Amino acid sequence: MTRIGILTTRPDFFTAADPERDSRPLVAALRARSVDAEALVWRDASVDWAGYDLVVIRSPWDYSERPAEFDAWLTRASALTRVLNEPELVRWNMDKRYLSALEAAGIAVVPTSYHHEEGTFTAALEEFPADAHVVVKPSVGAGSRLTGLFGRDDPAAADQARTILAERGTLMLQPEIEELSSGREKALYTLDGAVTHAVAKGALLARGGGLRGGVYQENPQLVEAGEAERAFARRVLDAVADATGLPAPLYARIDMVDSAAHGLVLLEAELFEPTFNLHLVPEVVETFAEAILRRV
Secondary structure (H helix, E strand, C coil): CCEEEEEECCHHHCCCCCCCCCHHHHHHHHHCCCCEEEEEECCCCCCCHHHCCEEEECCCCCHHHCHHHHHHHHHHHHCCCEEECCHHHHHHHHCCCHHHHHHHCCCCECCCEEECCHHHHHHHHHCCCCCCEEEEEECCCCCCCCCEEEECCCHHHHHHHHHHHHHCCCEEEEECCHHHHCCCCEEEEEECCEEEEEEECCCCECECCCEHHHCCCCCCEECCCCHHHHHHHHHHHHHHHHHHCCCCCCEEEEEEEEECCCEEEEEEEECCCCCCCCCCCHHHHHHHHHHHHHCC
């Protein structure tokens, strides 16, 4: 019997505001197809990874708190079994500096500068208009941790930058995108390169730092994806393949926003741990399970 692991993390990491909804239905759909499937915690030292025909990374959302440990897990597990999405792609995608590679390949992205020291950050910040708001965040992170939206002259922006530099090493500085702050971001989901559905996630960041409502809580709503947005998602995946030399990923989430200032731009290409919001599209569970089985 084929044995497949769906990779997640400890249940106590998830919260009522930010639950993990994808692993259970995927496991059930695979079991309905006579697969020995189960959810696995990536940090569980008792797991025999060699006992699985395939491990599909889904929700190891604490990876950003221990990136070196997660990288070591990728090396160890992939030496014993097949891991998807591919570990080489995951490593490339863990650090959001991949956006610069996609921009070089012709993909429009949110204007972003990267900083390893406070001096260059301060100089870049001063180039914004006095009344501008900016986003400060780490290049390695998940769930909007250490991400803040600040006025240009707000001392909290510099405080946030220093914290990121001390804890993560590299920070990103971006302008506020008005449409993003208005909740008009769209996330398009793909399986084997084909768009399955799209959601609007709602705005997350509060001006002055922190999260709206005080906790990370998406409010996903199914929306239609226009042909221009679908074509953009396909171009992003093509650019990822060109930049990495790797085949199309099993799954992806392409986050974008259509902005007055910059046009249709890429926010992130989530290639190894995006929630698929399968509770909103139960039919996609079956599509996902079939896509997994084609990779065994």
